Amino acid sequence: MATRPTDAAMAAPPARSAARQALTFVVLIGVVSLFADMTYEGSRSITGPFLGTLGATGFIVAVVAGAGELLGYVLRFGTGLLADRTGRYWTITIIGYAINLLAVPALALAGNWPVAAGLIILERSGKALRTPARDAMLSHAAKDMGGAGWAFGLHEALDSIGAVLGPLIASLVLFLHGGYRHAFAWLLLPALAAMATLIVARARYPQPQEMDEHAAIPTQDAKAIRELKIFLLATALIAAGYADFALIAFHFSSDRVLPNDAIPILYSLASLAGGGAALVLGKWFDKRGLGVLLWTTILPALYAPLVFLGGPWAAVAGMALWGAGFGAHDSLLRAAVAQRIPRAKRATVMGVFNAIYGLAWFAGSALLGVLYDIKPLYAVITALALQWVACPLLYGLRNTRRQHA
Secondary structure, eight states, X not given: OOOOOOHHHHHHHHXXXXXXXXXXXXXXXXXXXXXXXXXXXXXXXXXXXXXXHTTOOHHHHHHHHHHHHHHHHHTHHHHHHHHHHHOOHHHHHHXXXXXXXXXXXXXXXXXXXXXXXXXXXXHHHHHXXXXXXXXXXXXXXXXXXXXXXXXXXXXXXXXXXXXXXXXXXXXXXXXXXXXXXXXXXXXXXXXXXXXXXXXXXXXXXXXXXXXGTTOOOOOOSHHHHHHHHHHHXXXXXXXXXXXXXXXXXXXXXXXXXXXXXXXXXXXXHHHHHHHHHHHHHHHHHHHHTHHHHHXXXXXXXXXXHHHHHSOHHHHHHHHHHHHHHHXXXXXXXXXXXXXXXXXXXXXXXXXHHHHXXXXXXXXXXXXXXXXXXXXXXXXXXXXXXXXXXXHHHHHHHTTHHHHHO
């Protein structure tokens, strides 16, 4: 006698199909980020000395790099709002990537340092334009993938691969006796690959928000808004306690902790550790919530005494912690924001989050640099204090996701 299929059995194939669609979307956007990181991280590994060949002073190099980063984060306050107001997430993302990526190979044609400086700042501005809209679209796939932690963790892992490969490509071109202009020109290839993959993703998923159509809407009462503000404060403290790699590399070189040619290898190690941490911890975050983020703040904060006060092996361990913490924060913090925001406002708040994180990191790195010049121990104490002060805030929020659900 035939039996009627249960509702669960009938729903299983569509659920599996939705999960595959969400996974494919995240992988496509992750591959875009992989090629994009190859392009602009490869560029950033050589822009300093390239500006020097065009007659820029050390002060000019520092100002251009700092201004580009600062402008790139400040602009995100408005670009996320623009995406939500217009609803043109794909258009803004594609234009942002085009500016972000094509400014890099254009450096091969720069004849003087002001032109090169303008292209460097333009590249950062393009990233500012596309990041909130892209992150909002990524968040739509979270429900069918099992959680925002896994979606953003997988994306961050693919992103980190590009961050490793880009500087290696630039180094290889230079090693083979190509100049800086040759290196920028070769970076056109991953830039075009990123744009091609982005167009494929746009064709296959013209309305990614449909994956999030029936998701539960986070509570937006006064308590939820207050908790979001506390979370953003914790985010700012964590970012402020993270020294920029430029300062770490300066310490390794000036104190002769490591040979100069080994320092870029440690940066690659950190990128690999970050990608691995994001991939592993994303699933754990979806099961345990902000408790995971608490531990990925407490332990990676120990990078500071290891890199600034230790020897070669301590430097290796410290950079592994630095990279793991950075990768975990870059993915899990975005996932935590996505869980707390209704779909219609997600790009806006993603933009605010990215801007706060970037501004805090910029200010914190400057503070740590000043303290380092006085005494490295002061920088270490401040880095530890800033990040560990954020931990009680995260501890108080660790159960709020379940309460709102």
